[in-house]
Amino acid sequence: MLLQAAKMIGAGLATIGLAGAGVGIGTVFGALVLGTSRNPSLKDELFKMAILGFALTEAIALFSLMMAFLILFAI
Secondary structure (H helix, E strand, O other): OHHHHHHHHHHHHHOHHHHHHHHHHHHHHHHHHHHHHHOHHHHHHHHHHHHHHHHHHHHHHHHHHHHHHHHHHOO
C-alpha cells in the first residue's frame, strides 16, 4: 500500500517537467514573433530555429512523461 502511494507521488512529481516544457514552448514562439517583428527579412531563418527549439523542448517533455510511466509501471 505504501509502495503504491510512493509510486503515485513520484510519478506526479516527475510530471512537473511538463509544465516547464509548456513555458519553454511559449518562450520559443514568443521570441519568434518578437524577432520577426524586429527583422521581417529573417523570417525563414528564425522559423527554422524556432522549430528546432520546439523539438528540443518537446523532447524534454517526453522524457519527463517517460520517467513518470517508468515509475508507475516498471518499478
